[in-house]
Every structure is written in C-alpha cells, then in structure tokens.
Amino acid sequence: MRDYDEHFKSDYQGRDIQSAYAEARKMVDTILTPPDQTPLEVRQDIAKKTVRNFRDHINKGFLEYRKSVTEAGNFAYTEWTGQGSVLVDALGREFLDILGGFGLYSYGIRHPKIVAAVKAQLDRSPQYSQELLDPLRAELGHVLALLTPGKIQYGFFANSGTEAVEGAMKLAKLYTGKKGFIACLKGFHGKTLGSLSLIGKKVFREPLMPLLDGVQHVPFGDADAVEQMLAAAKAVGQDIAGVVVEPIQGEAGAIVPPDDFWPRLREVCNHYGVLLIADEVQTGFGRTGKIFGVDHWEVTPDIMCFGKALGGGVVPMSAFFSTPEIWSCMEPNPFMHTTTTGGNPLACSAALAAVTVLIEEDLAEQARKKGEYVLNHLETLKARYPGVLAKTRGLGLLLGMEFPTDGIGYKVASGLFSRGVLTAGTLTNAKNIRFEPALTIPQDILDEVLNRLEDVFKSIERPQREKVSNLYAGRMLHIDLSSGKATAEPLNEAWAREYIGGWGLGAKYYTESVDPTVEPLSVENNFVVMTGPMAGTLAPTGSRTCLVSKSPHTGTIFESNIGGAFGPELKFAGYDGIVISGKADKPVWLKIEDDAVSIENADSLWGKGIFETEQALEEEVGLGMKSLAIGPAGENLVTFACVGSESYRQMGRGGVGTLFGCKNLKAIAVKGTGGVQVAEIGEFWGKVSEHLEDNLMTIDNQWAKDQGTPMLVDVTNEMGIHPTRNFTNGVNPHRRKLDADAVMDIKIGDRACATCPLGCGNFTSINGVQVEGPEYETLCLGGSNCEINDMEQVMRFNRKCDDLGLDTMSTGNIIGLAMALTESGAADLGLTFGDAEAYLQVLDEMANRSTERGRDLTLGAAKLADKYGRPDQAAHSKGLEMPAYDPRGNYGMGLAYATSERGACHLRAFPLFADDPFKLRDLAKEVVAMQNTNGAKWSMCFCDFWGSVDTTIMADLLTKGLGRQFSAKDLDKVGERVWNLVRMFNLAAGFTAADDVLSEKFTRRALENGPHEGRVLAPETMEELKGFYYRQRGWDEDGQPKAAKLHQLGLSDLK
Amino acid sequence: MEKHLMAIPNRCTGCNRCVYACSAVKEGMFIPSKARVQVSNFTHEGYSVPNVCFQCPKAACMEACPTDAIFKSDRGVIVVDAKKCDGCGNCVDACPYGMIEQYVSGTAYKCDLCGGAPACVAECHYGALVFKEADNVLLKCRKEQMKQRQKEGGSAEKRRALAVEVLKGAERVPRTAGYMG
Structure with a gap:
C-alpha cells in the first residue's frame, strides 16, 4: 500500500x-x-x-x-466483457454464467435489443432537467400498471432494490399511520438502514442495532405465525403497517413457500387491515416461471417492489408500485419521496425495452421449462452422487442447491469456478449455491453447465478423514452446545494407547476436560460418549458404547453403557466418540451424518416419550439411523433418568438422561456410510471366528443365548439374595410367576445387539403388551421388590420406564422403598406392596414431577428415606440404588457395591459365584481382579455377557486388528489404570473412604427369610473387607492410591 | 436342483453379522453401507427382516441394463460386469427389491452369492439365512417375499417396504419347537 x-x-x-x-x-x-x-x-x-x-x-x-x-x-x-450467458475476463478466459449477477441478468449480458434502445436514448438525452415532464418515466409507469396484477397502478422509480423497499416502507407507514412491520426469518430485502431492519439474519443486523422500531420476524411459509404475530400485536397495541415478504425467498436458497402461504397472507392482512408488501426484486420479470412471483398463487399484494432485472441488466433501476387508494396519501405532498436519478431516461429506456423482450421471447415460459429441466437433472445427480448434493429447490430459474455442509458447498462452487462456471453462495444460507442463469440461456450452454457440475460432483471425494487408522475412526467430535460449534479433532493416540476406548478413554477425555468439583448439572460439566476399538467389526459383543461424566444422582464420576448399534454407527460416520460441553439455550438434537454435523431445533420433540422421539428422528435422518434419546424424565431433570436407544436399550444408571436434559439436548442421532478398517481383514476375521467358536459360543455363555438374564431369578432365589419387599426378604415365594420359564412362555423372538451371536434379548408379548425384556433386574426390582408378582404388570412397568426414560433399577428400588415407608406408616405415599395400579401410575408422576408424591420419589432412595426419617429402609451405596443381589447373603457383592466408583453397581465386579461368599480376604482379592478385568473389558466395550473373555483374548483381537502387538499384561494394566484414574477423580471431588459403604439397611437390619435369614453385613465386617481391598489395590488405609501405585500406572501427575 | 439364498425373518435377531461379513468379503473392510445383504430392523416391534437378492428368474436389473453389463451366469446367478457398466443406474431403479446399488463412481454392485459359499450364511447363528435347495416351506417363504415388489423410492425404501409387508404377514407366536419358529 x-x-x-x-x-x-x-x-x-x-x-x-x-x-x-x-x-x-x-x-x-x-x-x-x-x-x-x-x-x-x-x-x-x-x-x-x-x-x-x-x-x-x-x-x-x-x-x-x-x-x-x-x-x-x-x-x-x-x-x-460478455454476451448472453458467456462472460469473458480481461485475459480472455471464458465463463458460463449461472450466477446471473445475483438475478440481475435475467435477459442475459448485453441483450442486443435493450442495449440498442439505451444507446439510442443516450444519444438523445441521458438524464432529466428535473423540471420538464419526462415521457419515458410516465410511459413506463403506464406499462407496469398494465403488467402488474389487480389494481396496482401508481409507481415510483429509484436506482436499487433496497431503495424500492425503503420507499415501500415509507408508503405503508404514511398510508396506515402505523409504524411496525412483519418480515421473515432468513428473508433478504437490502442493506440500507430501513430494509436492513427487515433482513432475517443476525450477522447483518446485530452490529448495527438499534434498527427500525417495531419490526418482528416470523418463519417463512408460516401464515399461522404471521396471524399470531398480528393478533398479538393488536392485543398489546403494537401497530403494524405492513407485512414484507419475498414471494420465494432468494438469498435463503430459493425457498418455495407452501401453496396456501400467499393466499393466507392476503386473507390475514385484509383481516387485520395491514398492507401486504411483495418484495419482487429478485423474483419479478419472469425469473420464477411467471411474470411475477405472486402470480404462482394469483395474489395481488398492496405494494410491489421491483429491482435487479427491471433495468434489463443494462442500467440499474428499481421501483415500488401500489394501488390508487394507497397512493393517494402521496398526493397532497408529492415531495414526500423524490430522487434525482431514479427513473432516468437511460434506465426507463432499458426497462421499456426489457418488457418487450420479456413478452416477445416469452421469458417466463422459458424459465419454467428450463427450471424443470434443471431440477430433474439435479435430482438425478443427487441420486448418483450420494452425500454430495443434499437438496434442490426453487421455481423457474430461481434455483438453489443445498449441500450437506458449508465445506462441500464451497468445494462445489470453487470446482465449478475452476471449470469455467460462474456461481456463488447465497447471502443468508451458506450451504446453498445459486443456480440462477439468464432466462435466455441457450440449451447447449445449460447442458454444458450440467456436465461440468457432474464433473465437479465426481471429483469431490468423500470428506477426508484426518487419518485412516486401523480399528479406530481416528477422530473425536467436539460439540459445544453453548456456541453451537461442532469440530472434529484427531483422536489423541497417546490416550488411546493408555486407555483403549469406552470407559477408560471416555474417563480420560472427561477428567481432562472438567474440574473434579464441577457441579454435575452446571453448564461447566461435560460428558463424553465413547465407542471401543471393536465397535463396527465382527468381534462379537464388542460394540457397546460408554458415556462418562459426573453423576447428577450421586455426585461421583460414573460410566454407563449401552448395547444396540449406536456405537458402530458413530464409527461408520467417522468418529470414535463425542465430547459434549455447554448448554443449548433451547431444546435441540444433534444430527450426525458422516461429516455433516448439525444442531437441530427440538421444540417439536420436547415432551415426547423416547419411542415417539425415535420414530420422529428416523423420519428426519432416514432409515437405519441410530440414536440416543431422552424422555420426559430426562427433560425434567429426574436425577436417575436414562437415555434410550432402539426402544428397549438404555444407558440406565447414574442419570445420563439428566445430563442430556440439563443441556437441553433431546437426542443424538447418527447415520454413517463409512467403514472400520483392520490391519489384515482375513487374519482378523480368522481370530474373531476362532474366539467366537472356542470361547464365546460355549457352555459358559450358553445361558445368554438360551434364556438370557431371567435365568438369574432362580439362581438368586436359591442363594437367598433375591431382593423382595424392599430388600426385606431374600426369597420370593411367588418367583415362578416371574422366572425364566414365565418369560419363555411369552417370548416371540430373539433380539441381539450389533454383531452379537448370543442374542440374549427376549422379545415378549402378552395381552398386547410388548417389550424387549423384562431383564432380570427389572423382574426383581420392579417385580419381587415391589411384590408385583404379575408378568404383565412388570412388562407395563418396563415399557413405561423405557418410554419415559426412567432407569428401571433405581425406579423399582425406590418404589419398593416408598411402599415400605407407606406400609410402616412413616409416610403416606399411597403405594403399597402388590398394588400394580398405583405402581404404574406413579411412573408418570415421577417422570413429569407432576405430583408431590412423584417429586418425593425422584429424590432417590437415600434422600427419600432420610426425608421420612427411615434411612435404615433405603437400599443403596453412595446414593445409587442397589441392584438385585442382596449383599447380606453375598459379602463379595457388598464389597463390589461399596467400592464401585459410581455407587451400588453389579457391573464393576460380580463375585456372585465366589467359592465362599463370606471369606473376606479372598473376596477382596477377587473383587480387585474382577474390577481390573472389567476396567479393560468396558474400555474395549465388550459385553458383560461374554463372561469368559479374558485379557488374552482381548489383546489377541486388538493385535490382529491394529496390526501391532498388544499384550494381555498391557490390558490388565489398562483396567487398573482406569480404576485409579476414576478413584483419584472421586477423591478430588470430595469423596473419602467413609463413603465406601452400604446403607444402614444392610449393616443394621437383617434379612428376614431364606437361607441367610438373620444375617447383616455389619459395619466392622465392611471395614475389614475394605482393609483387605485397599491393601490389595496398593491404596493407603484412607483409600488413597499410594504414590508408588500411581507411578507404576503412569498416573503420577494426578497427585 | 438349484440352491437358493433364503431369508427366514422369524429367526432373525437383527444382529447384522451377515451385513458386516458381506462388506468384509466384498470391500475388505467392515462397511455395512456397501453390503450386498441388508437387514431391515424394526427395533420397536422386535423384528428384523434380512433383505437378500433373490437372483430372480427374470431379473429386472438385467433387463434394464442398456450395456449388457448384467448377465446370468451358468449357475443362475445375476452378475454385474463392472467393465461394461457405464453407471447409468437403470438397474437400481428397475430392481423391485432395492438389492442392486451403485458406487459413487456409478458402477453397479449386487450379491453374487460369493461364488457359491455365501459369507452371510456362514455368519448367521440363528439360521435366519440359509443357502440350500429349497423345500416347500422355504419356497413358500421366498415366494411371499418376492411378491413384495416396489416401484417407488430408493433402494433403502424398497427394502424397508418389503420388510414392512413381511412383518405385517408374520406369524409371531410364543416360541415352540417348530420349523419356522
């Protein structure tokens, strides 16, 4: 410079x-x-x-x-220079023009008839004296009065489109004596201060506030919204002068409104005495296949604005026209609105010549036919190159192509440019590209453009992944709901080596992203959805998906996982996991289609149950979509709300749904078309088959294929640890009504998660009630524990919880407690053992928090029992309601519950079948070993039900998949590392060894029937167990990992 | 007698092992979107329908091909010759079952029964996919599915529409030992 x-x-x-x-x-x-x-x-x-x-x-x-x-x-x-639809640059390079100068070149560049008229007029008189009467302006007024519909008769000429809109606004205000306007979201009317007030996009308006007072925006195409706005404005005395709308939204990407929109606008405006102003700047003069945009619906507006093509693409010109009745307000003082250059002779000669061309060459009809031709062709291209072109739309030759992402849109625009086709994006919607050529564009040029467009589509490779890696997608998706930003970042490979995936890697990503003292339901809290390396492969049962965060129910770090096929789908879309942070300011759902990630409005989904939500998401995203969604319980922040998928699968425990709800996130829906790569497919598949046959499909795991979890009803009753009557008894005398045989009697099909040959899911049906399940925990906690010994009612409970988004385990446990409190007289919650009607009724009250009783129950077992002075009645550890294995008859389970990072959980260690369920030292050893193995297993995302899988097999599959050596020892260490990582987080969050306990129900009150009648798990026994356990773990007596242990695991920096 | 690849939806658990296996054989990676066998899942109804190519006696895809790129092998398998395929996509529109699709390049692909040893069947642990000479019961099952011809929609919609009809007609009774149960 x-x-x-x-x-x-x-x-x-x-x-x-x-x-x-x-x-x-x-x-x-x-x-x-x-x-x-x-x-x-x-x-x-x-x-x-x-x-x-x-x-x-x-x-x-x-x-x-x-x-x-x-x-x-x-x-x-x-x-x-240029001619028609061909533009030539200073160096002689040619372009085919489908940008049409943003709609200016409807007649092509330098239409000879228009140029001739203007040249002739130039030689006669280029401007006016400003005093004599000018014949061309007067005649053009006459011609346009004849061309426009209805009573439109008087007009004013100006220079640019925005001036036409400004003038129309002044006219409307002057005539009605009112000041406000209604315009549409994403609408475009020009950028001078008045018309800028009407624009429907923040980026142009916000830095210049305040703009004109009294301008309201409504969604385009929604006549009801206009009517509501007018009614509301009337009710509060906010007067509206006019409704300003484009017949077809141009800058938004050629959006055609529903057919009843314009007729309804006319009716509504008549009803409220408001002027209807059509901004025809871009749509007028043949562009959309009719002379004017409003002609499609045969509506006469009160004021029409013209621009762009009005000057024939030769001289700038604009105008606004109206009826004699309205125009009369301009007559007393004609100087209210004037201009020196508007409607000058050059412009008028151009416009008059343009009108002759419009009619002689029937440009509207040409636009209609060519538009149909182009749209048909684009549809074919869309089908032929899936994932490139998302939508096509428009009328006549006001067409838009919408691409899945801004990135693809830009690639297409620049690909076209480099192939000599001129186009551009639209101003208020960046994913769109215009297809807005001259209406005179010759067929051969049009075909050539379409050819080059196909060539561009061909060249657009599917969005490149950061890195193609074996087993992993290699990318993490980061979503900040506060700003609405989505970014894909390379997977942290060092972390992936140390923590594998699932629970471990999720915990690593989570603990690195928040402060341990974070409030679970605050905007500062994040959560991490994480798949494992086996997701999306044939490795059986290895497709579970974990979620890690801080639990709103217990305040601990926690992990909850889900089967089904969400995880594989996420991998196919190209992501190993998602980190969600921030909070949306209104209900949203997250849509992931390969590289196209968007945050969508969820107003219409909010309040819906999970089943209906999933159906709606499938309609939005398409067949085969997989989702995680919440129901009313999550929305209403019930702290044990779950997330559901495929109707009957849940991330059940710890309040995953609550985390979604507090972030205003209704759902995550994903559809992926990519794949998962392994080092050598034959070798990997060979190993999968070998372990599948030799280890998985063996007698050890056969129970899952045969009967699934309901077989545990018999097992736990035999052991005397089957929670019955709010954990009062260990044996349910009516168990036959809820056991595996009872489930088999009504089973109509087997169901499986992705690539699982076990198919443990029982799809059942009785008296029109269908559900996948009930699983053991539901049969016991929702059945025996509430003394609902009726399969049909338990199924109703199961279905309702699944739909409302309540964790069946916590819910069954809490209702059992409420029944006990009511029957003992401690509280009157209207719930008694065996009363199925109230038991089903209270579910809605809980999920919706609609009654005092419902709100009481959402406190959770610990706080509910405290509230009514009976802490000895609640069955939990660290506030998480206990699963269906009574620890008084199985001390190993007691230790597993007490030491689990997320409270009473049976999925951290399951020493149910220990040789001696009361031999403390051995139990501690077994619990630690199981916890570590499961730490690795949940990080690999294998299912609990491949009970015989060990770190040797897991390491073998990893090695073959990754193409590099991974040993069982490495994996054992991963498991232990995860345990210590989450322990350190809980300690930093304020938990201590004193929290590693069971509730008084188990330490003070004895079991009342069965083989363990009279037994408690006394506090001193628990202390002894914990002592053994901490030593086994290399933790000090306060349950704090010792420096040497942390060092050994590579966690020294956590101190 | 000819062997057929047949789907017995009542047995399908929706695990998709067949789909993963197919893509692994044909594409060298696990990429279900490119598999030649698909599964229509109705998770809410607890039902799944494997969508297989019937290798139709009068194959609409073959008849629609303008370049003779689709032909019937001597074993009765309908095969795409990728070298002859010009990517016009007529076969995709023509198939009433949504079982032939195109790569981004335009080239069509479909099930070729893996040369007589379908990988999908080997991975099905519930017997929902079989490859054998058909008996009367199996033939009836195949006929019921082949009746569901769709003219409209993309391939995924056609497969779904077929599956919806199969689900409507399915006899879903508590499991007892029985041939199709």
Missing part, C-alpha cells in the same frame, strides 16, 4: 491531483479502445492493478472471499 504518512507531510496535503488526472485519463483511453484491440500487456496490467485497487481503495476483505482472486493463478479474473 502506498505509504501516505511518508509521502505527504501533513494530513491536509493527502492528495495528488496530477496523478488522479493521469490515472483517470489512462483508464478512459482504455475504455475508448474496443475490448478486442486492447493489447495483452495492458489487460494484464489492469488485472494486477484491479487487485491492488480493491485492496487499497475498495475493501480488501472482499479479496479473501472472491473466487476470482483465490482460485486464480497469476492474474485475478477481472471483469471485461
């Missing part, structure tokens, strides 16, 4: 009149030379100088946006 400070001594001297003259002289000489006679070096000089001038004197910001600069080689593409 010229250094003005150095060149000129003082501010005032900042000019150079001689240079100004010389530069202007030179350019005039160039203009006077016919374009084809200008020497190449002069044109090259102009190309270079134009960039410089843009940079120094126009706005250098444009240089970054214009493809004519960014896509050019040595010389920027510089405007030079």
Whole structure:
C-alpha cells in the first residue's frame, strides 16, 4: 500500500491531483479502445492493478472471499466483457454464467435489443432537467400498471432494490399511520438502514442495532405465525403497517413457500387491515416461471417492489408500485419521496425495452421449462452422487442447491469456478449455491453447465478423514452446545494407547476436560460418549458404547453403557466418540451424518416419550439411523433418568438422561456410510471366528443365548439374595410367576445387539403388551421388590420406564422403598406392596414431577428415606440404588457395591459365584481382579455377557486388528489404570473412604427369610473387607492410591 | 436342483453379522453401507427382516441394463460386469427389491452369492439365512417375499417396504419347537 504518512507531510496535503488526472485519463483511453484491440500487456496490467485497487481503495476483505482472486493463478479474473450467458475476463478466459449477477441478468449480458434502445436514448438525452415532464418515466409507469396484477397502478422509480423497499416502507407507514412491520426469518430485502431492519439474519443486523422500531420476524411459509404475530400485536397495541415478504425467498436458497402461504397472507392482512408488501426484486420479470412471483398463487399484494432485472441488466433501476387508494396519501405532498436519478431516461429506456423482450421471447415460459429441466437433472445427480448434493429447490430459474455442509458447498462452487462456471453462495444460507442463469440461456450452454457440475460432483471425494487408522475412526467430535460449534479433532493416540476406548478413554477425555468439583448439572460439566476399538467389526459383543461424566444422582464420576448399534454407527460416520460441553439455550438434537454435523431445533420433540422421539428422528435422518434419546424424565431433570436407544436399550444408571436434559439436548442421532478398517481383514476375521467358536459360543455363555438374564431369578432365589419387599426378604415365594420359564412362555423372538451371536434379548408379548425384556433386574426390582408378582404388570412397568426414560433399577428400588415407608406408616405415599395400579401410575408422576408424591420419589432412595426419617429402609451405596443381589447373603457383592466408583453397581465386579461368599480376604482379592478385568473389558466395550473373555483374548483381537502387538499384561494394566484414574477423580471431588459403604439397611437390619435369614453385613465386617481391598489395590488405609501405585500406572501427575 | 439364498425373518435377531461379513468379503473392510445383504430392523416391534437378492428368474436389473453389463451366469446367478457398466443406474431403479446399488463412481454392485459359499450364511447363528435347495416351506417363504415388489423410492425404501409387508404377514407366536419358529 502506498505509504501516505511518508509521502505527504501533513494530513491536509493527502492528495495528488496530477496523478488522479493521469490515472483517470489512462483508464478512459482504455475504455475508448474496443475490448478486442486492447493489447495483452495492458489487460494484464489492469488485472494486477484491479487487485491492488480493491485492496487499497475498495475493501480488501472482499479479496479473501472472491473466487476470482483465490482460485486464480497469476492474474485475478477481472471483469471485461460478455454476451448472453458467456462472460469473458480481461485475459480472455471464458465463463458460463449461472450466477446471473445475483438475478440481475435475467435477459442475459448485453441483450442486443435493450442495449440498442439505451444507446439510442443516450444519444438523445441521458438524464432529466428535473423540471420538464419526462415521457419515458410516465410511459413506463403506464406499462407496469398494465403488467402488474389487480389494481396496482401508481409507481415510483429509484436506482436499487433496497431503495424500492425503503420507499415501500415509507408508503405503508404514511398510508396506515402505523409504524411496525412483519418480515421473515432468513428473508433478504437490502442493506440500507430501513430494509436492513427487515433482513432475517443476525450477522447483518446485530452490529448495527438499534434498527427500525417495531419490526418482528416470523418463519417463512408460516401464515399461522404471521396471524399470531398480528393478533398479538393488536392485543398489546403494537401497530403494524405492513407485512414484507419475498414471494420465494432468494438469498435463503430459493425457498418455495407452501401453496396456501400467499393466499393466507392476503386473507390475514385484509383481516387485520395491514398492507401486504411483495418484495419482487429478485423474483419479478419472469425469473420464477411467471411474470411475477405472486402470480404462482394469483395474489395481488398492496405494494410491489421491483429491482435487479427491471433495468434489463443494462442500467440499474428499481421501483415500488401500489394501488390508487394507497397512493393517494402521496398526493397532497408529492415531495414526500423524490430522487434525482431514479427513473432516468437511460434506465426507463432499458426497462421499456426489457418488457418487450420479456413478452416477445416469452421469458417466463422459458424459465419454467428450463427450471424443470434443471431440477430433474439435479435430482438425478443427487441420486448418483450420494452425500454430495443434499437438496434442490426453487421455481423457474430461481434455483438453489443445498449441500450437506458449508465445506462441500464451497468445494462445489470453487470446482465449478475452476471449470469455467460462474456461481456463488447465497447471502443468508451458506450451504446453498445459486443456480440462477439468464432466462435466455441457450440449451447447449445449460447442458454444458450440467456436465461440468457432474464433473465437479465426481471429483469431490468423500470428506477426508484426518487419518485412516486401523480399528479406530481416528477422530473425536467436539460439540459445544453453548456456541453451537461442532469440530472434529484427531483422536489423541497417546490416550488411546493408555486407555483403549469406552470407559477408560471416555474417563480420560472427561477428567481432562472438567474440574473434579464441577457441579454435575452446571453448564461447566461435560460428558463424553465413547465407542471401543471393536465397535463396527465382527468381534462379537464388542460394540457397546460408554458415556462418562459426573453423576447428577450421586455426585461421583460414573460410566454407563449401552448395547444396540449406536456405537458402530458413530464409527461408520467417522468418529470414535463425542465430547459434549455447554448448554443449548433451547431444546435441540444433534444430527450426525458422516461429516455433516448439525444442531437441530427440538421444540417439536420436547415432551415426547423416547419411542415417539425415535420414530420422529428416523423420519428426519432416514432409515437405519441410530440414536440416543431422552424422555420426559430426562427433560425434567429426574436425577436417575436414562437415555434410550432402539426402544428397549438404555444407558440406565447414574442419570445420563439428566445430563442430556440439563443441556437441553433431546437426542443424538447418527447415520454413517463409512467403514472400520483392520490391519489384515482375513487374519482378523480368522481370530474373531476362532474366539467366537472356542470361547464365546460355549457352555459358559450358553445361558445368554438360551434364556438370557431371567435365568438369574432362580439362581438368586436359591442363594437367598433375591431382593423382595424392599430388600426385606431374600426369597420370593411367588418367583415362578416371574422366572425364566414365565418369560419363555411369552417370548416371540430373539433380539441381539450389533454383531452379537448370543442374542440374549427376549422379545415378549402378552395381552398386547410388548417389550424387549423384562431383564432380570427389572423382574426383581420392579417385580419381587415391589411384590408385583404379575408378568404383565412388570412388562407395563418396563415399557413405561423405557418410554419415559426412567432407569428401571433405581425406579423399582425406590418404589419398593416408598411402599415400605407407606406400609410402616412413616409416610403416606399411597403405594403399597402388590398394588400394580398405583405402581404404574406413579411412573408418570415421577417422570413429569407432576405430583408431590412423584417429586418425593425422584429424590432417590437415600434422600427419600432420610426425608421420612427411615434411612435404615433405603437400599443403596453412595446414593445409587442397589441392584438385585442382596449383599447380606453375598459379602463379595457388598464389597463390589461399596467400592464401585459410581455407587451400588453389579457391573464393576460380580463375585456372585465366589467359592465362599463370606471369606473376606479372598473376596477382596477377587473383587480387585474382577474390577481390573472389567476396567479393560468396558474400555474395549465388550459385553458383560461374554463372561469368559479374558485379557488374552482381548489383546489377541486388538493385535490382529491394529496390526501391532498388544499384550494381555498391557490390558490388565489398562483396567487398573482406569480404576485409579476414576478413584483419584472421586477423591478430588470430595469423596473419602467413609463413603465406601452400604446403607444402614444392610449393616443394621437383617434379612428376614431364606437361607441367610438373620444375617447383616455389619459395619466392622465392611471395614475389614475394605482393609483387605485397599491393601490389595496398593491404596493407603484412607483409600488413597499410594504414590508408588500411581507411578507404576503412569498416573503420577494426578497427585 | 438349484440352491437358493433364503431369508427366514422369524429367526432373525437383527444382529447384522451377515451385513458386516458381506462388506468384509466384498470391500475388505467392515462397511455395512456397501453390503450386498441388508437387514431391515424394526427395533420397536422386535423384528428384523434380512433383505437378500433373490437372483430372480427374470431379473429386472438385467433387463434394464442398456450395456449388457448384467448377465446370468451358468449357475443362475445375476452378475454385474463392472467393465461394461457405464453407471447409468437403470438397474437400481428397475430392481423391485432395492438389492442392486451403485458406487459413487456409478458402477453397479449386487450379491453374487460369493461364488457359491455365501459369507452371510456362514455368519448367521440363528439360521435366519440359509443357502440350500429349497423345500416347500422355504419356497413358500421366498415366494411371499418376492411378491413384495416396489416401484417407488430408493433402494433403502424398497427394502424397508418389503420388510414392512413381511412383518405385517408374520406369524409371531410364543416360541415352540417348530420349523419356522
């Protein structure tokens, strides 16, 4: 840039009149030379100088946006000349024009008839005296009155579209005596201060607030919204002068409204005495296949605004027109609105010639036919190149192509540019590209454009992954709901080696992203959804998906996982996991289709049950979509709300659904078309088959295939640890009504998670009630524990919880407690053992928090029992309701519950079948070993029900999949590392060894029937167990991991 | 007698092992979107329908191909010759079952029964996919599915529509030992 400070001594001297003259002289000489006679070096000089001038004197910001600069080689593409639909730059490079100068070139570049008329008028009189009456303006007024529908008769001519809108607004205000306007979201009406107030996009408005008072925006195409806004405005005395709408939204990407929109607008405006203003700046004069946009619906507006094509693409011109009745308000003082240059003779001659061309060449009909042709062709391209073109729309030749992402849209625009096709995005919607050629575009050029477009589609490779890696997708998706930002980042490979995936890697990502003292339901809390390396492969049962966060129910770190096929789908979309942070300001859902990630409005889903939500998501995202969704319980922040998937699968425990709810996140829906790669497919598959046959499909795991979890009803009753009557008894005398045989009697099919050959899910049906389940925990906690010994009612309970988004385990446990409190007289909650009606009724009250009783039960077992002074009645550890294995008859389970990071949980260690369920030292050893193995197993995302899988098999599969050595020892260490990582987090969050206990129900009150009648798990026994356990873990007596242990696991930095 | 690849939906658990296996054989990676066998899942209804190519006696895809890229092998398998395929996509529109699809390049692909040893069948642990000479019961099952011809929609919609009809007609009774149960 010229250094003005150095060149000129003082501010005032900042000019150079001689240079100004010389530069202007030179350019005039160039203009006077016919374009084809200008020497190449002069044109090259102009190309270079134009960039410089843009940079120094126009706005250098444009240089970054214009493809004519960014896509050019040595010389920027510089405007030079053109004819029809072909544009030629200063260096003679040709472009096929489908941008049409943003709709300006409806008649093509330099239409000969229009140019001839303007040249002739130029030689006669280029401007007006401003005093004599001007014949061309008057005649053009007459011609447009004849061309426009209805009583539209008077008009005013100006220079640009935005002036037409400004004038229309003044007219409406003057006529109605009111001040407000209604316009549409994403609408575009120009950028001068008045019309800017009408624009429906924040980026142009916000920095310039305040704008005109009283402008309201409603969704385009929604006449009800307009009516509601008018009714509301009337009710509060906010007067509205006019409703300003584009017949078809142009800048939003050629959005065609529903057919009843314009007729309804007319009715509504009549009803409320408000003017209907059609902004036809882009749609007028044949563009949409009719002379005016409103002609599609045969509606006459009160005011019409014209621009762009009005001047024939030769001279700038705009106008607004209205009826005699309305115009009469301009007559007493015609100087209310004037302009020196508007409607000058050159512009009027151009417009008059343009009208003759419009009719002689039947441009509206040409636009209609060509538009249909293009749309058909685009549909074919869309089907042929899936994932490239998302939507096509528009009418006539006001067409838009929508791409899945801004990125693909940009690639198409620049690909077209480099192939000599001129187009651009739209102003209020960046994923769109215009297809808005001259209406006169010849068929052969149109075909050539479509050919080149297909060539571009072909060249667009599917979005590149950061890195193709074996087993992993190699990317993490980070979503900040507060800002609405989605970014994909490379997977942290060092962490992946240390923590594998699932629980471990999720915990690593989580603990690195928050402070341990974070409030679970605060905006600062995050959660991490994590798949494992086996997800999306044939490795059986290895497709579970984990979620890690801090539990709103217990305040501990926790992990909850789910089967089904969500995890594999996420991998196929190209992500190993998702980190969700922030909070949306209104209900949203997250849509992931490969690289296209968007945050969608969930207003219509909010309040719906999970079943209905999933159905709606499938309609939105398409067949085969997989989702995680919450029901009313999650929305209402019930702290044990779950997340559901595929109707009957849940991330059940710890309040995953609550975390979604507090972030206003209704669901995550994903559809992926990619794949998961392994080092050598044959070897990997061979190993999978070997372990599947030799280890998985064996007698050890056969129970899952045969009967599934209901077989545990018999097992736990035999052991005397089957929670019955709010954990009072260990044996349910009516168990036959709820056992595996009872389930088998009503089973109509087997169900499986992704790639699982076990198929443990029992799909059952009785008296029209269908559910996948009930699983053991539901049969016991929702059945025996509430003394609901009726399969049909338990199934209803199961279905309802699944739909409302309540964890069946916590819910069954709490209702059992409420029944005990009621029957003992401690509280009157209207719930008694065996009363199925109230038991089902209270589920809605809980999920919706709609009654005092419902709200009471959502406190959770610990707080509910405290509230009514009976802490000895609650069955939990660290506030998490206990699963269906009574620890008084199985001390190993007691230790497993007490030491689990998330409270009473049976999935951390399951020493149910220990040789001696009361031999403390051995139990501690077994619990630690199981916890570590499961730490690895949940990090690999294998299912609990591949009970015989060990770290040797897991390491073998990892090795073959990754193509590099991974040993069982490495995996054992991963498991132990995870345990210590989450322990350190809980300690930092304020938990201590004193929290590693069971509730008083188990330490003070004895079991009342069965083989363990009279037995408690006394506090001193628990202390002894914990002592053994801490020593076994390498923790000190306060349950704090010792420095040596942390060092051994590579966790020293946690101290 | 000819062997057929047949789906017995009542037995399908929706695990998709067949789909993963197919893509692994044909594409060298686990990429279900490119598998030649698909499963229509109705998770809420607890039902799944494997969608297989019937290798139709009068194959609509073959008849629709303008370049003779689709032909019937001597074993009765309908095969795509990728070299002859010009990517027009007529076969995709023509198949009433949604069982032939195109790569991004346009080239069509479909089930070729893995040369007589379908990988999908080997991975099905519930016997929902069989490859054998059909008996009367199996033939009836195949006929019921082949009746569901769809003219409209993309391949996924056609497969889904077929599956919806199969689900409607399915006899879903508590499991007792029986041939189709």
